[in-house]
Amino acid sequence: MQQTFSTEQGLAVPVHDLPLLDRVRALILGGDFPPGAPVSEVFLSQEFDVSRTPIREALKQLQHEGLVEIRPKVGTFVREPTRREIVELFQLKESFEGLAAGLLARRGPVREIAVLERNLEESDEAAAAGDAERYAALVHEFHQTIILGADNNKLAEHYGRLMNQLAYHRLVLRTAGHPGRIIASTSEHRTVLEMIKDKDHFGAEAAMRNHVYASSREVLTDSRTRND
Amino acid sequence: MQQTFSTEQGLAVPVHDLPLLDRVRALILGGDFPPGAPVSEVFLSQEFDVSRTPIREALKQLQHEGLVEIRPKVGTFVREPTRREIVELFQLKESFEGLAAGLLARRGPVREIAVLERNLEESDEAAAAGDAERYAALVHEFHQTIILGADNNKLAEHYGRLMNQLAYHRLVLRTAGHPGRIIASTSEHRTVLEMIKDKDHFGAEAAMRNHVYASSREVLTDSRTRND
């Protein structure tokens, strides 16, 4: 198998061009480039002290990820998902995570169950301590554990791409640890875990889909989300 | 069957390099390159009378699609999915198409229903006439109509990538119009359509998933499918 490296979103990409790709991504997501802003190859090549060739390759990847739009013979521009795209992506996320939860439940895993149980304990602690950041990290870990535990590399791959696209929406990140969602979220996680422990793959899938749908509603009904 | 649907949709793949990308893909899939065979940039550049630069870009795309494997500083090699990957891809296919059928049922569309009804009529005709090729094309169209009718571009995008990867498995193509599946397949299609007409998105999703699963079993139990 090709040597891959899992980014924080779990996307498997070739290891050899990760540094530059990540740096370009980070630069664009850093906030200095508002949506629609041009991202010229020469600027990036000067910024990172490389030639245009590797920059071009990185931009093509980012285009594939949906972060930028390359208009031939014109230039590359930062692209932010519209609200409609966010809705579409969440529908996919619901489907992906539901599938993963179902597959995991069918496997009847031991290791993952222990990990998830420990995760819920720590989530309760973080919630009690009001540590929103740690809580968000644990939520992320919970979902990630289930995705990887589904034992389906292609699923993890597509899911990684999906999350990359979603991550570009800054508002999604901002509401990730929304206080109002914490109690419900942990409760839903617990339900999902119970279903997995019971090897009820049908119930696990349904529970996970409900959970993801509820989370997405939280983001999409947020007044700060633009309406385009 | 070419990936024309994705080009018409103007998806992630930029239009301007589709010709070269398609030609390279077609060349590799043509059969002259057995799995594991090296695909050097210079060879392709001479073959298509372009420089290595656009070839490199095309190969990167194909790597992303899973057709080739690029080993840094070594070379590019044809890559055929393993049986395990086929299983994984079919699990995803099931999930994608189920989601699409559900979304379409929820929309309660008029146009798609008419198209699908006509498709089933023609499928019956093709089956009666023993025209396996036409039947396979109609099956493809049936699924495609549902995917596009789901009105979710991101879904169509991911589905397109998925089908690209599946298409690389020559055996999948070979069993596409398997005679033993025809009657059952049409019957399952009809069930899916009925659910959509009833706006039963839950039932439509379940029916479609059952159908895709049954189709995948047909391929995966095929003795010709390698067991690696």
Add this chain to the structure above:
DNA sequence: AGAGATTATGTTGCATGCATCAGCTCGTCA
């Protein structure tokens, strides 16, 4: 003869230069 070191080779990775093209500026003319 065999094992390790060494050269040879073929490939990629990247830098650079030039042609091409989209979009804009500005001048011209009705």
Add this chain to the structure above:
DNA sequence: TGACGAGCTGATGCATGCAACATAATCTCT
């Protein structure tokens, strides 16, 4: 004044050259 068009500018798209590296082949020494 306003519209039209030729050039201008900046960017991409691609060709080419060179260096670096992985791998294979060869050589050397024991």
